Amino acid sequence: MLLRRRHVFLAAAGSLAAPAVQADTFPSGPFRILVPFGPGSATDQAARNVADGLNRIFGVPVVVENKPGANGAIAADLAAKSKPDGQTIFVCSNTAAASNVALMRSLPYDPLKDFDPLTLIGRAPVFMMVNPRIEAATAGEFVALARRLPGKVNFGSGSASTRISGELLKAKAGIDMVHVPYKSTPLALGDTMAGHVQMCFTDPVTGLPQVKAGTVRCLGVGSRGRYKLTPDIPTLIEQGIPDFELMTWTGVLMPRGVPQPLLTRLHEAITRTITDAAYVDRQASGGSEVTPTTPDEMRRIQSAEITLYRDMMKVAGIEPE
Secondary structure (H helix, E strand, O other): OOHHHHHHHHHHHHHHHHHHHHHOOOOHHHHEEEEEOOOHHHHHHHHHHHHHHHHHHHHEEEEEEEOOOOHHHHHHHHHHHOOOOOOEEEEEEHHHHHHHHHHHOOOOOOOOOEEEEEEEEEEOOEEEEEOOOOOOOOOOHHHHHHHHHHHHOEEEOHHHHHHHHHHHHHHOOOOOEEEEEEEOOHHHHHHHOOOOOOOOOOOHHHHHHHHHHHHOOOEOOOOOOOOOOOOOEEEOOOOOOOOOOOOOEEEEEEEEOOOOHHHHHHHHHHHHHHOOOOHHHHHHHHOEEEOOOHHHHHHHHHHHHHHHHHHEEEEEEEOOO
């Protein structure tokens, strides 16, 4: 009896000590970062910065895998089903982390139940981009053009945020445009530059370098007041598009079940990476604010975004797909 009790005690002690031992020996191999959009997107750029930081801090290889498609649902499903050992990381946008719940009737994953939030990385409003050959220097002139040509102006989108942005513009301005979906925002922007579509919305990291290069024209920003990192760009609201306010963000989710000590170590490492002065300055030059959060804060933002997108879809008259 005493021997049996001793075995039970040792087994229990071993189970309690496992997370600490696991944290001490973590990581046991390379990290894998899944990204729901293609190379060059803001999410991809954030993921590669996280990869560099993890490589420096932990001294192991970090592989970034781009899995675009289905509004980020392909990568999200793969991440959700990954082994919760702390070495598979999902760097995503608000599309996969929240707004897909409102946009899609059926998802193979649940962003709230299948993941543990870690931190936001960056946040910024959407920017309205048009082909420079379009005869519109302001959002008002673009709206007037679309009204003269109902159903003949196309807008591209590569994420839920950019899709909703275009649909919201249609609803708020009372215009008829044709939606053209893409697997990522850089692809939509590329076709806007080429003239295959006339307009698209982008995040600043993807779009503003092309504005500076003169390959697209920015007509406005989707923030309530002028965005502090681009004070020279007028808001869509001040140009007569009522209540047009929409933000994009990137963040980090982990498959549900990763031991808490590992989540804590990863949160510390990623926060240290994204608050590095050089990274903050680089993001600011691209128009994105670095916004690290606690896991609880990120979860609240996720939940609020799901409600926001459901409300916006009602305003825009969009049914879940």
